[in-house]
Amino acid sequence: MTTEPTDGAQSGAEPETGAETITDGGTLTGGDMERSRERDRTGNAVINWMENLSEAAYAYLLLLPAFALLALIAFYPLLRTFVMSLRADQTRGIDPLGAFVGVENYVDILTGNARLARQFLDVGLTSSFPFVELGTQFFQQALFVTLAFAVISVVLETVIGFGQAYVLDQDFRGRRWVRVAIILPWAVPIVIQGMIFFLLFQPTVGFGSDLMQSLGIFSATPLANSRDAFIIILVADIWKSSAFMALLILAGLQSIDRSLYDVARVAGASPWQRFKMITLPLVMPALLVAMLFRTMDAMRVFGLIESTAGCTTVPSLTCLVVEAMFGGTRIFATAAAVAFATALVIGLIISIYVLLFRDTEGGMY
Amino acid sequence: MARVRLENVTKRYDDVTAVDDVSMEIEDGEFVTFVGPSGCGKSTTMEAVAGLTQPTEGRVYIGDDDVTNLAPKDRGVAMVFQNIALFPHMDVYENISFGLRLRKYDDEEVRRRVEQAADIVQLEGMLDRMPDEMSGGQRQRVAIARAIVRNPDVFLMDEPLANLDAKLRVHMRTELQRLHRELGTTIIYVTHDQAEAMTMSNRIAVLNDGRLQQIAPPLTCYNQPANLFVAGFIGSPSMNFIEGELVEDGLETRNFTVELDPTRLQSLSVGDAVTLGVRPEDVHLTRYADSLASATSPIDARTDVLEPMGDEVFIYLLLSEGAAGSMEEDPATSPNQLLMSVTPDTEIEAEQDVEVVLDRSKIHLFDSATGDALVHGLTDLPSGEPGTTRSEAD
Amino acid sequence: MARVRLENVTKRYDDVTAVDDVSMEIEDGEFVTFVGPSGCGKSTTMEAVAGLTQPTEGRVYIGDDDVTNLAPKDRGVAMVFQNIALFPHMDVYENISFGLRLRKYDDEEVRRRVEQAADIVQLEGMLDRMPDEMSGGQRQRVAIARAIVRNPDVFLMDEPLANLDAKLRVHMRTELQRLHRELGTTIIYVTHDQAEAMTMSNRIAVLNDGRLQQIAPPLTCYNQPANLFVAGFIGSPSMNFIEGELVEDGLETRNFTVELDPTRLQSLSVGDAVTLGVRPEDVHLTRYADSLASATSPIDARTDVLEPMGDEVFIYLLLSEGAAGSMEEDPATSPNQLLMSVTPDTEIEAEQDVEVVLDRSKIHLFDSATGDALVHGLTDLPSGEPGTTRSEAD
Amino acid sequence: LARGRKPGTVVMTAASDIAGIMHSGGDKSSIQKALWEAGLDEDIRVEIQTVVSDSATRMQTAQSALEAGRSPPDIHMMDSGWTVPFILREQTVNLSDQFPNDVLEYVNNNYLGAILETARHPETGDLHALPLFPDLGFTLYRKDLIADAGYDTGGWGTDPPSWEEFSTAVRDARDQANLGYGYTTQANAYEGLSCCTFNEVMTSWGGAYYGGANNLFTAGERPITVDGERAIDAIRMMRSFIEGESENTLDGYPQISPSAIVQWTEQESLSPFSAGNAVSNRNWSYAIAETGTEEAFGEDLGVMTTPSAVSEQEAEYQGVGGTASALGGWNLAVSPFSERTEEALQVLEAFANEEVMLTIFELGGFLPPNLDLVAEASTDEVGPVARYGDVVQSASENAIPRPATDLWPEQSALIYQAVNSAYRGEQSPTSAMNDLATELKQSEAEVQTNDN
Amino acid sequence: MPDRNDSTDPTNDTESNDTDGIGDGGGDPPRDPTLHRPDGGTTVLEDDRDAELDRGPLQQWAANSISHPERVYRAMFYVAAIFFLFTTLFPFYWLLMVALTPEGQLQDIVFTPNGFNPGAFVEVFQVIPFHVYMFNSFVIALGSTIVVLVIASLAGYAFGRLQFPGRTPLMLLVLVISFFPPAAFFIPLNDLFNTSFAFLRPITGDGTLYNTPFALVTPLSAIFMPLAIFILTTFYGQIPDGLEDAARVEGTTRLGALFRVIIPLSAPGVATAGVLTFIAVYNEFFFSFLMTDGQPENWAPILDGILAYQGQYQVLYNLMAAASILGVIPVAILVVIAQEKIVSGLTAGALKE
Numbered sequence A: 001m002t003t004e005p006t007d008g009a010q011s012g013a014e015p016e017t018g019a020e021t022i023t024d025g026g027t028l029t030g031g032d033m034e035r036s037r038e039r040d041r042t043g044n045a046v047i048n049w050m051e052n053l054s055e056a057a058y059a060y061l062l063l064l065p066a067f068a069l070l071a072l073i074a075f076y077p078l079l080r081t082f083v084m085s086l087r088a089d090q091t092r093g094i095d096p097l098g099a100f101v102g103v104e105n106y107v108d109i110l111t112g113n114a115r116l117a118r119q120f121l122d123v124g125l126t127s128s129f130p131f132v133e134l135g136t137q138f139f140q141q142a143l144f145v146t147l148a149f150a151v152i153s154v155v156l157e158t159v160i161g162f163g164q165a166y167v168l169d170q171d172f173r174g175r176r177w178v179r180v181a182i183i184l185p186w187a188v189p190i191v192i193q194g195m196i197f198f199l200l201f202q203p204t205v206g207f208g209s210d211l212m213q214s215l216g217i218f219s220a221t222p223l224a225n226s227r228d229a230f231i232i233i234l235v236a237d238i239w240k241s242s243a244f245m246a247l248l249i250l251a252g253l254q255s256i257d258r259s260l261y262d263v264a265r266v267a268g269a270s271p272w273q274r275f276k277m278i279t280l281p282l283v284m285p286a287l288l289v290a291m292l293f294r295t296m297d298a299m300r301v302f303g304l305i306e307s308t309a310g311c312t313t314v315p316s317l318t319c320l321v322v323e324a325m326f327g328g329t330r331i332f333a334t335a336a337a338v339a340f341a342t343a344l345v346i347g348l349i350i351s352i353y354v355l356l357f358r359d360t361e362g363g364m365y
Numbered sequence B, C: 001m002a003r004v005r006l007e008n009v010t011k012r013y014d015d016v017t018a019v020d021d022v023s024m025e026i027e028d029g030e031f032v033t034f035v036g037p038s039g040c041g042k043s044t045t046m047e048a049v050a051g052l053t054q055p056t057e058g059r060v061y062i063g064d065d066d067v068t069n070l071a072p073k074d075r076g077v078a079m080v081f082q083n084i085a086l087f088p089h090m091d092v093y094e095n096i097s098f099g100l101r102l103r104k105y106d107d108e109e110v111r112r113r114v115e116q117a118a119d120i121v122q123l124e125g126m127l128d129r130m131p132d133e134m135s136g137g138q139r140q141r142v143a144i145a146r147a148i149v150r151n152p153d154v155f156l157m158d159e160p161l162a163n164l165d166a167k168l169r170v171h172m173r174t175e176l177q178r179l180h181r182e183l184g185t186t187i188i189y190v191t192h193d194q195a196e197a198m199t200m201s202n203r204i205a206v207l208n209d210g211r212l213q214q215i216a217p218p219l220t221c222y223n224q225p226a227n228l229f230v231a232g233f234i235g236s237p238s239m240n241f242i243e244g245e246l247v248e249d250g251l252e253t254r255n256f257t258v259e260l261d262p263t264r265l266q267s268l269s270v271g272d273a274v275t276l277g278v279r280p281e282d283v284h285l286t287r288y289a290d291s292l293a294s295a296t297s298p299i300d301a302r303t304d305v306l307e308p309m310g311d312e313v314f315i316y317l318l319l320s321e322g323a324a325g326s327m328e329e330d331p332a333t334s335p336n337q338l339l340m341s342v343t344p345d346t347e348i349e350a351e352q353d354v355e356v357v358l359d360r361s362k363i364h365l366f367d368s369a370t371g372d373a374l375v376h377g378l379t380d381l382p383s384g385e386p387g388t389t390r391s392e393a394d
Numbered sequence D: 001l002a003r004g005r006k007p008g009t010v011v012m013t014a015a016s017d018i019a020g021i022m023h024s025g026g027d028k029s030s031i032q033k034a035l036w037e038a039g040l041d042e043d044i045r046v047e048i049q050t051v052v053s054d055s056a057t058r059m060q061t062a063q064s065a066l067e068a069g070r071s072p073p074d075i076h077m078m079d080s081g082w083t084v085p086f087i088l089r090e091q092t093v094n095l096s097d098q099f100p101n102d103v104l105e106y107v108n109n110n111y112l113g114a115i116l117e118t119a120r121h122p123e124t125g126d127l128h129a130l131p132l133f134p135d136l137g138f139t140l141y142r143k144d145l146i147a148d149a150g151y152d153t154g155g156w157g158t159d160p161p162s163w164e165e166f167s168t169a170v171r172d173a174r175d176q177a178n179l180g181y182g183y184t185t186q187a188n189a190y191e192g193l194s195c196c197t198f199n200e201v202m203t204s205w206g207g208a209y210y211g212g213a214n215n216l217f218t219a220g221e222r223p224i225t226v227d228g229e230r231a232i233d234a235i236r237m238m239r240s241f242i243e244g245e246s247e248n249t250l251d252g253y254p255q256i257s258p259s260a261i262v263q264w265t266e267q268e269s270l271s272p273f274s275a276g277n278a279v280s281n282r283n284w285s286y287a288i289a290e291t292g293t294e295e296a297f298g299e300d301l302g303v304m305t306t307p308s309a310v311s312e313q314e315a316e317y318q319g320v321g322g323t324a325s326a327l328g329g330w331n332l333a334v335s336p337f338s339e340r341t342e343e344a345l346q347v348l349e350a351f352a353n354e355e356v357m358l359t360i361f362e363l364g365g366f367l368p369p370n371l372d373l374v375a376e377a378s379t380d381e382v383g384p385v386a387r388y389g390d391v392v393q394s395a396s397e398n399a400i401p402r403p404a405t406d407l408w409p410e411q412s413a414l415i416y417q418a419v420n421s422a423y424r425g426e427q428s429p430t431s432a433m434n435d436l437a438t439e440l441k442q443s444e445a446e447v448q449t450n451d452n
Numbered sequence E: 001m002p003d004r005n006d007s008t009d010p011t012n013d014t015e016s017n018d019t020d021g022i023g024d025g026g027g028d029p030p031r032d033p034t035l036h037r038p039d040g041g042t043t044v045l046e047d048d049r050d051a052e053l054d055r056g057p058l059q060q061w062a063a064n065s066i067s068h069p070e071r072v073y074r075a076m077f078y079v080a081a082i083f084f085l086f087t088t089l090f091p092f093y094w095l096l097m098v099a100l101t102p103e104g105q106l107q108d109i110v111f112t113p114n115g116f117n118p119g120a121f122v123e124v125f126q127v128i129p130f131h132v133y134m135f136n137s138f139v140i141a142l143g144s145t146i147v148v149l150v151i152a153s154l155a156g157y158a159f160g161r162l163q164f165p166g167r168t169p170l171m172l173l174v175l176v177i178s179f180f181p182p183a184a185f186f187i188p189l190n191d192l193f194n195t196s197f198a199f200l201r202p203i204t205g206d207g208t209l210y211n212t213p214f215a216l217v218t219p220l221s222a223i224f225m226p227l228a229i230f231i232l233t234t235f236y237g238q239i240p241d242g243l244e245d246a247a248r249v250e251g252t253t254r255l256g257a258l259f260r261v262i263i264p265l266s267a268p269g270v271a272t273a274g275v276l277t278f279i280a281v282y283n284e285f286f287f288s289f290l291m292t293d294g295q296p297e298n299w300a301p302i303l304d305g306i307l308a309y310q311g312q313y314q315v316l317y318n319l320m321a322a323a324s325i326l327g328v329i330p331v332a333i334l335v336v337i338a339q340e341k342i343v344s345g346l347t348a349g350a351l352k353e
């Protein structure tokens, strides 16, 4: 990649004048250079072609590999999955899909009539305040669980991650080890993360359950109780994913030109003001990327739930997709529809980001 | 061949026209300096030559080729950036050798050249420093070295000496001139230092507000400025300008009249507004003015402030009409102030009444309406009746 | 109170001593300019005052307080940084108002002040530009405005005008002086522009290699430099230095002898090496030298190169002994070269034999060994026998 | 990277437990040797593709291979709980068509009927998979402790006590011995609850999901009876076990189970028992092997099928009531995408050999599908299980296969959620079961519409 | 090109002089003890240079904290650091305790293991060839990281530094991929990677990508690319134009400037994107499960190995814990290496503006 299209002008002509100093390299006449540059231009056709592309054409060229890969691995499968979501489920026979049914699967999902153990959304309208009622309890409706999880976890992780990044950004003895330590949870496979918290809150094994119970926060069987399990999963996720935030924010912090802090310090900014007026705006682009992807990840939480409390106790949107897809009863069309519904929900959330941060300096959307 | 030619180059940003229809031709091996007020488009023009900015309109030629759409690397230019732009992740050696290493010179050659360049900019022994461990002037010298280490067709130097002390600047000036002489490279140079512009350049290009005002050899710009702007810009301290009106037998200002034959100013006629320009060194105390071949009649004035500069002294004169001259206004444009410069041994004090004359051969007249120069030196425009000058005293 | 006092301040980096045992006291309301070659420690000293760098040794006082360990924000200083350092995420208005907003001024007040500052630096109408949409000079002006918009006890300005054109620079100069006068703020200023240093400062501090050489009013530095370094550094073009040896009746150089009574130079005696210094403007052509009160005996020379500067002309003289003078060496130190400056109307050409005299009252003598100044002006050191000068011609 | 297989190699999926005994060095016996001795062509070698033991993951593995039409594996080892859906999706080879008659006959006549049901096509009755080993649910208890509390457990093995007697005995034994737990079982919201533990309890109460044993494999037009009185009583009893006297419990049943069982699966429920901290545990045959050794409880380990509350005669539906034992176990199915169907079928045939079954029993402790063989094995070779041959027999007679239709996975989830939440008291048993019944009916209806 | 950052990271020398008390957090005497830290922190630890005064550290701290509020900031900093350390490390400690507890005795573990069985760390390799799984994961993660960084660098450059029509829609299109649960890709990809392509036959034998590292690297690269593209877009976009201009005048192509100037200057971002991608791929399960049959010889990743300790009814928690502790080690090493890049503030001194 880094092979340079050498400007043959100089390299070609230089050997003859090599013995001379630059300042008296007068034999290197303009004519020579011109000729050799011509040669160079023809010699590296591809690079010159690339170099002389317009900015837009060049951009498209650079995007080509990424989009080629994504098209094959992502866009094409998604298209097929989408088509799948428009057909009927078929639990028997070799063909997994039935007739074309249009948006029927989506309607079922949104009305709580899908063939799912936990519903995507199950609210009914009532005549009395607040005019809606939950068909099943809050923590057993995938949409609510997922939204609550995403909002709470992303907010807490952002705050904690920022704190961690701020600590890691300081100069102190042994800081490299602290850095590794703080980043390490991110390196733990989700299954193990789940196992740790599963065992911690398994009354016979860990002390987490007793501890929380004695504090009056948890019931006796936290892993079977939707609300308690939700909190456990939240804690587990914060433990692991704060490191993700910290890592990205740290990188953002590190990219800030230090002389700006000097200016601010002389101008009389307190540490907090420096943070608010310099650090935060300058780290914002990195922070936004981190939050954006954390939000999307949190909205798709699954493995952690599966390996701690189980999808029944804390059903997330992805739980529904996975259960439908791999649950044994072949309801691929429903699964596909839930997947697209999930994507739609995430898309809505993301568009809130896009709207909120549209004008942020460095915002790219 | 490294002639540089700009053809109607215009660069517009959203709301600013940075460069406005500039055309010029710089000969192979010429040393041209761009001067002009801050924000007038010097750097933008340079960037257009280097290929870092795409002109909105117009074309750029280097040698015989239209390079308007050519990548910077293929233009054979080296540039010293106004903002220095060292690579912060490379030490001085790597910074200087960057262009050479790109071209795969062998290590020996690279080292030799880098050391030589470092020598020229007096950075020996600092080759393994990182940019953030250097002083402002040292960084700037690295930037210069990075450019001169290569053998480009065209050097572009955007205020390369701004952060250097006077002595080093003189040294670098001679070095650059020597380089120019020896390599015959075309050099385009931006400076705010008049002395630099005057001594180094073959020609000076004066820009204002994106437009080219004059491109001419330094002394031509100094002695025959093309218009009011150039006259005021070149020379420090600036030329004195005095508004006046053409009358039958000369030019009448609020404070004095200069005799001349208005009919000789072809494009204008009596009653038109004309601006008289005279440089501080061309204002003389009458008592020292014997040697002048042709002087105006004496003008009464009062010294206001004296500014000793070491080798000369600036004197702000209030022409006798104006008693309430305020320091706030720029003395060069205020009609009843006049700046003169004298040698330090002149006997004069502040708040003293004096009589001064202007060297007629050094008086410039400009059309007040368009700003264009009308005539440089009044020796060809003899007054109707020499000697009978009148000094207005109201 | 904003007296600034440095007490034995030293700043060492890994391998460099940037500031070496500098002590000075700057009075409340004083305008002190730091000058010195690139890399001599000016910025570092400023940073020590601002609190951005911690001196390795020594203490810093502002007012009566020892602020060595105080955070920058509590020192009451405002600074213009050499590297400008605008906040890239803020527009001009936000950049300028940064310090004010920190202090929670009300919006009205902030706007008023910002507009006033923008006015001073002539940036009206650019308040909503982002830094990357501005020219180098414009950015620098934003940096100046950002500092002056506040009311600090001490202003630190590190080459604030380096990227401005001459005219704007003159304007800014007056503005800063006015500010200084009106606010009574202490100002520490770094510049490479001699004119700036000479005209603006109450005192000039000359630094070299991290050490303070002299701190004195500008004309004192110019006329009574403390040592060879100051003499050579202040004044442009630089003072001529000619090596010589004390003999019975004067100072003998390779080319000429200057009469004086060596016994009056208390610390030295006959046979000691002494350097004679004379500024270019104090070298006169014999034929124009009538007015000199006390001149040396004529010296034979030949003009080499003429450098017309517009308002003066520099002449490089080869003293008659040296026929093989090479341009490469710095004319100021080469013993058989002499630089003189004359008015442009002087009739002289290149390669012409001339006779010059030095103004005895302007001759400086320095101890060649230590570089310290011995005497400024030879009028107090009468020669044994006036008029009998001899010019060596071998 | 080239993955050419040797001709004659047949790839079969299995977890590491089977993989470990498939081949052996030297003369030691192994399944492969037994297969050859049973007449398998010596050129055919069975290679194990080790898969994760977790049943759900294994189903996904099989599903992704079969949906993609990939082979190898040629033989899929399928949980008896999810063999039927694959059969219905036509992703298995019909063994009734392919097996020689004698083999077919041997299987039909000697294999445990309940597990054969999980390997047949529900509509045609054709055999589509060969049971490899069945597994049965047992109630383990500490004879010594219960005896200390003054109860006679003599006949419990083949004639389990009533739930009432059992629970009082467990309570007394627990209190006497001052143990932490009485009866531990699995009540987490997971497949094991619906297929097995609750199924056992409900059956012993004379309740049924689909109106009796006849309807287990015919999704679509069967009655839904989860909201029956018996099923609800069963839940109430479990709530008594968990909560003691409280809402929605049954009088006369003491508190004997920790509330944590609602988040427990097999391992968590076994640990306290094997650690000697519980009186009784409901588990699978592996638990007998683990806790019945001399180093563990040895002879003090009692094993039986579930206690019961309602006898078979009193039960409302056919085939329920009395003691019960949930049926697990694994089947072998030939992939229709295999390029070596012939060889794979031969391997399967060889598996239907008594020597092979015994070898597997002896080497791995896996019950032979022909349970008569259990009695023939010696304790020395197969460990403690042999000691409980009669109990195993009795269990096989009372085995209740899970209703593993194509809808079962979907319905199972509904069931275990409802049961678990009723256990935890989040919903009353009645409302939980009523809601469940509605949901199940809806699910059943889905088949009817889809199949048309 | 010699890497200067190593030598400028003050942590290098801090390890060696652990002699003075807590009062001197930032002090490493030979260097500039001021604020121009090469990778410098922002604020807190800056005003701590008179620690060498001859007083007891505690007294000194107390005295100083009155006159210098920065002391209080630093105290808060240490509290925060220790808190973060504790909360992140405790679960690991607990995991270690689980690993050390012998099988079957997993009960009531608080701060000590229930029994002591370090043999688990050996057993891990005896039960299954865990090292092979680790190796597979490592290779796949490395491969994917390289692919992702290269392709995402190109895209990040285009998005971050070039203006072109359709930029925002295309970025959103990249983002859209991350809206979908991975399962949404399952069926089509399962088909795709099990389809036999004639042109692949010479490479993979049966013409499918199943069970080859390509089958893992390709989809995993695609799935984790959006994050990398966004990170790199952000960081590349922040590099001042002046530096790229300088590089191009010096003779690089646009692409050359990317690799020689922009990427090195975005080191924190690139390293972060790399670490995140590596870790994600290293621990990825869903797709690797799709693309291999779980056999170590068929490039099954580490998670397949860890799950192999799960039995039908029983889980060998101690081995799983031991295995995951071992499995984290390569990542920890990677983080140690990469953090030098993650923390290297490089723009200082670049530009005058």
Ligand SMILES: Nc1ncnc2c1ncn2[C@@H]1O[C@H](COP(=O)(O)OP(=O)(O)OP(=O)(O)O)[C@@H](O)[C@H]1O
Binding pocket: B132, B133, B134, B135, B136, B137, B138, B163, C013, C014, C016, C017, C018, C019, C036, C037, C038, C039, C040, C041, C042, C043, C044, C045, C082, E032, E036
């Ligand atoms: N961080 C650093 N590490 C090492 N040496 C440094 C560092 N900063 C500055 N120096 C050195 O200290 C000396 C003084 O630097 P300083 O910036 O004060 O010079 P200066 O007088 O401002 O020069 P200039 O006029 O070029 O700006 C220089 O030689 C410089 O190379």
Ligand SMILES: Nc1ncnc2c1ncn2[C@@H]1O[C@H](COP(=O)(O)OP(=O)(O)OP(=O)(O)O)[C@@H](O)[C@H]1O
Binding pocket: B013, B014, B016, B017, B018, B019, B036, B037, B038, B039, B040, B041, B042, B043, B044, B045, B082, C132, C133, C134, C135, C136, C137, C138, C163
């Ligand atoms: N990216 C940009 N967007 C908008 N305006 C710009 C941009 N870059 C430069 N300008 C404007 O274009 C004009 C010319 O800028 P340029 O940098 O060429 O000035 P200059 O002559 O180099 O000035 P200086 O001497 O201050 O460096 C200025 O008014 C500047 O504000």
Ligand SMILES: [Mg+2]
Binding pocket: B042, B043, B044, B082, B158, C135, C136, C137
């Ligand atoms: Mg500029």
Ligand SMILES: [Mg+2]
Binding pocket: B135, B136, B137, C042, C043, C044, C082, C158
């Ligand atoms: Mg400096």
